[in-house]
Amino acid sequence: MFDPYFDSVAAFIAMGEHGFFVWSAYGLSALLIVTNMLVAVRRQGRVRAEIARQARRDGARTSPKAGTSSNSVESNQ
Numbered sequence: 001m002f003d004p005y006f007d008s009v010a011a012f013i014a015m016g017e018h019g020f021f022v023w024s025a026y027g028l029s030a031l032l033i034v035t036n037m038l039v040a041v042r043r044q045g046r047v048r049a050e051i052a053r054q055a056r057r058d059g060a061r062t063s064p065k066a067g068t069s070s071n072s073v074e075s076n077q
Helices: 009-014 019-062 072-076
Strands: none
16 A cells, blocks of 8 residues: 655665765755844844834934923924
8 A cells, every 4th residue: 555665764864875965955955044044033133223223312312302392382482
């Protein structure tokens, strides 16, 4: 009913003498995918930190000074 292609696990790993190339390709692909994910996470953290810095800087620049009215039109009337 079920006829496996490989006779044993060792034969599966060897892949008919192509095991080194097959498994190194899988390993390299996995390494690149994991590296890509880690780089994206680190970059996301940097971008979030930069946005937070800009928000703090813009907030400090646009906030009214202490002791002044936030509505200058009413203070002139």
